[in-house]
Amino acid sequence: MKDIREDIAWAKINTDVLKSLESPRKLFWVIIISALTVFGIGVACELYQYNMGLGVANLDNPHVWGLYIATFIFWIGMSHSGTLLSAILHLMHADWRKPIYRFAEAMTTFSLMTAGLFVMVHLGRLWQFYYAVPYPNERWIWPNFQSPLLWDAMAIFTYLSSSILFLYVGMIPDLAICRDNIHTGWRKKLYTLLSLGWEGTDRQWRNFRVTYLTIACFLIPLAVSVHSIVASDFAMSQQPGWHVTSFPPYFVAGALYSGCAAIITLFIILRYVFKFEEYMTLAILKKVVRLTFAIAMVWTYLNLIEYATVWYSHDEVSKAVLIQKATGTYAPFWWMMNFCGSIVPLIMAFKRFQTNIPVMMVVSLLLNMGMWLERWMIVSPTFSHGYYPWTWDHDQWPSWVQWGVVFGSFGWFTFLFMVFCKIFPSVSMYEVKEMVYHRSLASKKLEVAGMQESGKGAH
Amino acid sequence: MSVSNLLENWSDFRHKHPVEDVPHDPYKWAMSIDLDACTGCNACSVACYAENNLPVVGKERYAHGQAMHWMRIERYWPEDDREFPDQGAQFLPMMCQQCEAAPCETVCPVGATNHTPDGLNSQIYNRCIGSRYCSANCPFKVRYFNWYDYPTTENVWPAEMTQQLNPDITVRGKGVMEKCTFCIQRIRVGQRNVKNEGRVLRDGEVQTACQQVCPTNAITFGNLIDTESKVHQQWKAQRVELAVDEQTKDTEEGGSDLRGYRILEELRPYPSVMYMERVRESAI
Numbered sequence: 001m002k003d004i005r006e007d008i009a010w011a012k013i014n015t016d017v018l019k020s021l022e023s024p025r026k027l028f029w030v031i032i033i034s035a036l037t038v039f040g041i042g043v044a045c046e047l048y049q050y051n052m053g054l055g056v057a058n059l060d061n062p063h064v065w066g067l068y069i070a071t072f073i074f075w076i077g078m079s080h081s082g083t084l085l086s087a088i089l090h091l092m093h094a095d096w097r098k099p100i101y102r103f104a105e106a107m108t109t110f111s112l113m114t115a116g117l118f119v120m121v122h123l124g125r126l127w128q129f130y131y132a133v134p135y136p137n138e139r140w141i142w143p144n145f146q147s148p149l150l151w152d153a154m155a156i157f158t159y160l161s162s163s164i165l166f167l168y169v170g171m172i173p174d175l176a177i178c179r180d181n182i183h184t185g186w187r188k189k190l191y192t193l194l195s196l197g198w199e200g201t202d203r204q205w206r207n208f209r210v211t212y213l214t215i216a217c218f219l220i221p222l223a224v225s226v227h228s229i230v231a232s233d234f235a236m237s238q239q240p241g242w243h244v245t246s247f248p249p250y251f252v253a254g255a256l257y258s259g260c261a262a263i264i265t266l267f268i269i270l271r272y273v274f275k276f277e278e279y280m281t282l283a284i285l286k287k288v289v290r291l292t293f294a295i296a297m298v299w300t301y302l303n304l305i306e307y308a309t310v311w312y313s314h315d316e317v318s319k320a321v322l323i324q325k326a327t328g329t330y331a332p333f334w335w336m337m338n339f340c341g342s343i344v345p346l347i348m349a350f351k352r353f354q355t356n357i358p359v360m361m362v363v364s365l366l367l368n369m370g371m372w373l374e375r376w377m378i379v380s381p382t383f384s385h386g387y388y389p390w391t392w393d394h395d396q397w398p399s400w401v402q403w404g405v406v407f408g409s410f411g412w413f414t415f416l417f418m419v420f421c422k423i424f425p426s427v428s429m430y431e432v433k434e435m436v437y438h439r440s441l442a443s444k445k446l447e448v449a450g451m452q453e454s455g456k457g458a459h
Numbered sequence: 460m461s462v463s464n465l466l467e468n469w470s471d472f473r474h475k476h477p478v479e480d481v482p483h484d485p486y487k488w489a490m491s492i493d494l495d496a497c498t499g500c501n502a503c504s505v506a507c508y509a510e511n512n513l514p515v516v517g518k519e520r521y522a523h524g525q526a527m528h529w530m531r532i533e534r535y536w537p538e539d540d541r542e543f544p545d546q547g548a549q550f551l552p553m554m555c556q557q558c559e560a561a562p563c564e565t566v567c568p569v570g571a572t573n574h575t576p577d578g579l580n581s582q583i584y585n586r587c588i589g590s591r592y593c594s595a596n597c598p599f600k601v602r603y604f605n606w607y608d609y610p611t612t613e614n615v616w617p618a619e620m621t622q623q624l625n626p627d628i629t630v631r632g633k634g635v636m637e638k639c640t641f642c643i644q645r646i647r648v649g650q651r652n653v654k655n656e657g658r659v660l661r662d663g664e665v666q667t668a669c670q671q672v673c674p675t676n677a678i679t680f681g682n683l684i685d686t687e688s689k690v691h692q693q694w695k696a697q698r699v700e701l702a703v704d705e706q707t708k709d710t711e712e713g714g715s716d717l718r719g720y721r722i723l724e725e726l727r728p729y730p731s732v733m734y735m736e737r738v739r740e741s742a743i
Contacts, residue, residue, distance in 0.1 A: 131586060
C-alpha cells in the first residue's frame with residue numbers, strides 16, 4: 001500500500017486542493033453551524049459568570065481550580081502534535097507527513113488560542129489580566145518572576161506566536177498558488193497580500209527553505225518547554241499529588257498523545273468533508289496510528305511510573321491522594337481515564353483496525369476523552385484531599401457554568417479550524433508535489449535496478 | 460528602571476530566604492494560641508467579621524464552602540467510642556499562619572501577596588487578578604476568594620448596615636483573594652502613633668480583634684522580637700523557634716511536657732502562629 005499515488009499530475013493537485021476552498025461537502029456547513037451553537041452556549045455561560053463572579057462555577061475553598069485549568073492543560077497538550085508532525089518529522093525527513101502537517105499545524109495554533117481563553121475565563125478579575133504581563137511602567141511594578149504561572153503565560157505566548165509564524169511561512173508558496181488561481185473577490189486580495197510577492201524563483205526557494213528549517217528548529221525545544229512549564233505549575237507547588245518530579249516528561253508525553261489522537265479525528269473528518277481521499281490516504285492514517293500507539297505506550301509507562309513513585313515514597317499525604325483517586329468520589333473517572341489511556345490504544349496495535357475509519361474515529365475520540373479525564377484527575381483530587389483534613393471536600397461538583405464553558409471551547413476550536421480549512425489550503429500543495437515527484441523518481445530508480453518486485457517506495 | 464541601576468543595587472533587589480534574611484527589626488508579629496483555654500465559642504470569628512468587613516455569605520454558600528471566615532473555629536471529634544454529647548469536641552482556631560517562607564507568596568503571578576518587613580504576609584487587593592494559585596498552594600487553605608460581588612450585586616450590607624463597616628479598611632469586590640492580616644490596620648495605626656513619640660510599640664498596645672474578644676485569653680498576639688512581650692515569653696517557655704522545622708517537643712526522647720507546636724511545620728513554611736496543645740485528661 002503506497003502512501004500516495006505517484007502518478008497524480010501536479011495540475012490535478014492544484015485543482016483538488018483549490019476545490020476544497022470552494023466546494024466542501026454539505027457536512028462542512030453542518031459542522032460550522034453546530035460549532036457556532038456550541039460556542040454560543042460557552043459565551044452565554046461566560047457572560048453570566050463574568051457578571052456574577054466565579055461563585056456560579058461552583059468553585060469553593062479548597063476547590064479553587066476546576067475544569068477550567070484541567071481543560072486549559074488539555075488544549076495546550078493538544079497543540080503539541082502539530083509541532084511534532086510539522087517540525088520534528090520534517091527534520092527527520094519523514095515525507096509521509098507532507099499531506100497532513102498543514103492541518104496539524106493549524107490545530108496547534110487554534111488549540112493554543114483556545115487554551116489562552118481558559119486562562120482568561122479562569123481569572124477572578126480577567127479585566128486586569130495585563131498585570132501578569134511584564135510591561136514597562138513608571139512605578140516599577142513588575143509581575144512576580146518566581147511564579148510558574150508567569151513562566152506559563154510567557155511560554156504560551158512565545159509558542160503561539162512562533163506557531164503562527166511557522167504555519168504562515170510554510171504556507172507562502174501555496175498562498176501564491178491560490179493567488180494565481182482564484183481571480184475574484186476579497187480572497188484574491190487576501191492571497192495577494194499574504195503571499196508576499198512569491199514568484200518561485202530559485203533565490204526565493206533557497207531563502208524559504210532556510211527560514212522554514214530555522215523556525216522548525218526553534219519550535220521543537222519550545223514545544224517541549226511549554227508543556228514542561230505547564231507541568232511546573234503543579235510540580236513546583238507543594239501540594240500532594242502535584243509535587244512530582246516526573247511531571248514535565250509525563251505532561252509532554254500526554255500532550256503528544258492527545259495531540260496525535262486529535263490528528264486522527266481531524267484527519268478522518270477533513271478527508272471526508274473536503275474530499276481529500278487521494279491525499280490523506282489510509283496508508284498515511286496507518287502511520288499516524290502507529291505513531292500514536294507508540295506514544296500511548298510511552299504515556300502509559302510514565303503514568304505507571306508516577307503511581308509507583310507515589311506508592312513507594314514515604315509521603316503519606318500523596319499516597320492518600322492516590323488512594324482517594326482510585327477509591328473516592330473521582331474513582332469512576334480515574335478508572336475510566338486509565339482504561340481509555342492505556343487499554344483502548346491497544347486496539348491500534350492490530351493491523352486490521354489501523355485503517356478502519358469508523359473504528360479509528362471512535363478510538364481517537366475515546367483516547368482524547370481519556371486524556372481530558374487525565375488532566376481533570378490531576379487537578380481536582382488534590383484539592384479534594386490536601387494537607388489539611390478540615391478542608392477536605394469530596395463532594396464538590398462543577399456547575400453547569402463550568403461544563404458549558406468547557407463544552408463551548410470545543411465549538412470555538414472547531415469553528416476556527418473549519419474556517420481556516422475553508423480559507424487556506426489545508427493540504428500543502430507544493431510539498432505534496434515534492435513528495436509525488438521524489439517517490440516516482442525513487443520507484444523509477446528501483447525499476448532500473450530491477451528491484452520492482454519488492455514493491456517498496458522510498459521511506 | 461535602568462539596567463545599570465538594577466545591576467549595581469542587585470543585593471537590594473535580591474530576595475533572600477525570609478528566615479535567613481536579616482532579622483525583622485524592630486517588629487516581628489507573631490501569635491500563640493492556647494488550645495487548652497479555647498472553648499470554641501466563636502467570638503474570635505465574629506469579631507473578625509466585624510473588624511475586617513467580612514461578608515456573611517448565607518447558609519447555602521457556607522455549605523458550598525464559599526464562606527469568608529478569615530478566622531475559623533475547627534471542630535475535631537476524638538474517636539474514643541463515646542457518643543455526642545459526651546464525645547467532647549476539640550477546637551482549633553485557624554487563620555492565616557503568616558508564614559515566613561510562605562508558599563503563597565512565591566506562586567502569585569503578579570506579586571499581589573508579599574512579605575512585609577515586620578514579618579506579615581500581606582495581600583494587595585488592587586493588584587490581585589484572581590488566579591487563585593496562592594490558595595492552591597496554601598497547605599492550610601486559609602485564603603478566601605470573593606466568589607461573588609458581595610458589596611454590590613449580592614448586597615451583603617444593605618443601606619444602613621454600611622454604617623457598621625470598618626472605615627479603616629476596604630470592602631473587597633468580586634474576584635480578589637483575601638485572608639487574615641493580623642489586623643494590619645490596627646498595627647499600622649499603632650506604629651504611626653508611637654513614631655511621633657520616637658519609640659516602638661509596647662506589648663499590648665496593639666491587639667488583634669480576635670485576641671481582644673477572646674473570653675479565655677487563649678489568643679496572644681505581639682512582637683516576637685520584644686523579649687518583654689507575652690508572645691515572646693510563651694514561645695520561649697515552649698522552646699518553639701521560628702526558623703526551624705522541628706521543635707524540642709517533638710525531638711525530646713520519651714515524650715515531652717512542652718505543649719508548643721506549629722501546624723505542618725515539616726513543610727517548612729515557618730508559620731508565625733504557635734499552638735499549645737490541649738492538656739488531655741488522660742495525661743494528668
